[in-house]
Amino acid sequence: KNEVEQSPQNLTAQEGEFITINCSYSVGISALHWLQQHPGGGIVSLFMLSSGKKKHGRLIATINIQEKHSSLHITASHPRDSAVYICAVRSGGGSEKLVFGKGTKLTVNP
Amino acid sequence: EADIYQTPRYLVIGTGKKITLECSQTMGHDKMYWYQQDPGMELHLIHYSYGVNSTEKGDLSSESTVSRIRTEHFPLTLESARPSHTSQYLCASSEGIEETQYFGPGTRLLVL
Numbered sequence: 001k002n003e004v005e006q007s008p009q010n011l012t013a014q015e016g017e018f019i020t021i022n023c024s025y026s027v028g029i030s031a032l033h034w035l036q037q038h039p040g041g042g043i044v045s046l047f048m049l050s051s052g053k054k055k056h057g058r059l060i061a062t063i064n065i066q067e068k069h070s071s072l073h074i075t076a077s078h079p080r081d082s083a084v085y086i087c088a089v090r091s092g093g094g095s096e097k098l099v100f101g102k103g104t105k106l107t108v109n110p
Numbered sequence: 111e112a113d114i115y116q117t118p119r120y121l122v123i124g125t126g127k128k129i130t131l132e133c134s135q136t137m138g139h140d141k142m143y144w145y146q147q148d149p150g151m152e153l154h155l156i157h158y159s160y161g162v163n164s165t166e167k168g169d170l171s172s173e174s175t176v177s178r179i180r181t182e183h184f185p186l187t188l189e190s191a192r193p194s195h196t197s198q199y200l201c202a203s204s205e206g207i208e209e210t211q212y213f214g215p216g217t218r219l220l221v222l
Contacts (some may be wrong), residue, residue, distance in 0.1 A: 086153070097168065097169060
């Protein structure tokens with residue numbers, strides 16, 4: 001079992017829908033990252049958070065440390081949001097390594 | 111936009127050839143990383159560096175080697191490529207261990 005589990009694996013939505021992608025992890029962490037990977041392969045870091053909630057434009061990321069769970073929300077989804085969204089965690093104790101989930105493939109249809 | 115570059119973007123090569131994948135960043139970051147990603151699978155750390163002359167192996171066993179002679183440059187070398195090395199290789203850098211990692215565009219390697 002991977003230390004980082006994402007759900008769903010695949011998600012198809014219509015333009016304008018509210019999207020939620022979930023991430024659960026099994027280890028104590030110092031930070032959690034949400035990343036976006038486009039079909040060409042390039043990866044962009046969206047959020048890094050260790051508590052609470054962060055918002056950037058139409059994207060919102062939340063984390064519940066006690067429940068070892070994080071969610072990424074996309075409001076008013078758009079076809080350009082189509083990508084693979086990856087959750088990654090950094091273990092506590094000053095670890096330099098990130099452990100990645102397998103990603104959630106999001107397709108937003110016009 | 112992050113200033114981290116990888117070349118080549120795509121490489122098709124025969125078994126037994128020696129290859130070097132290049133990674134350069136102009137942000138002055140001390141920390142650099144190499145990840146391997148198979149299609150539809152998660153990224154795995156194969157090498158990392160905390161600075162010049164510092165390199166460490168990651169979680170995933172890899173037959174590749176790396177060097178860090180200059181801060182901005184972190185090349186990855188396969189002495190003898192095999193079909194099992196076919197994958198995507200992603201380079202990243204960060205200012206500190208707890209900081210955001212910036213990723214290069216990746217190199218897709220196909221070994222025939």
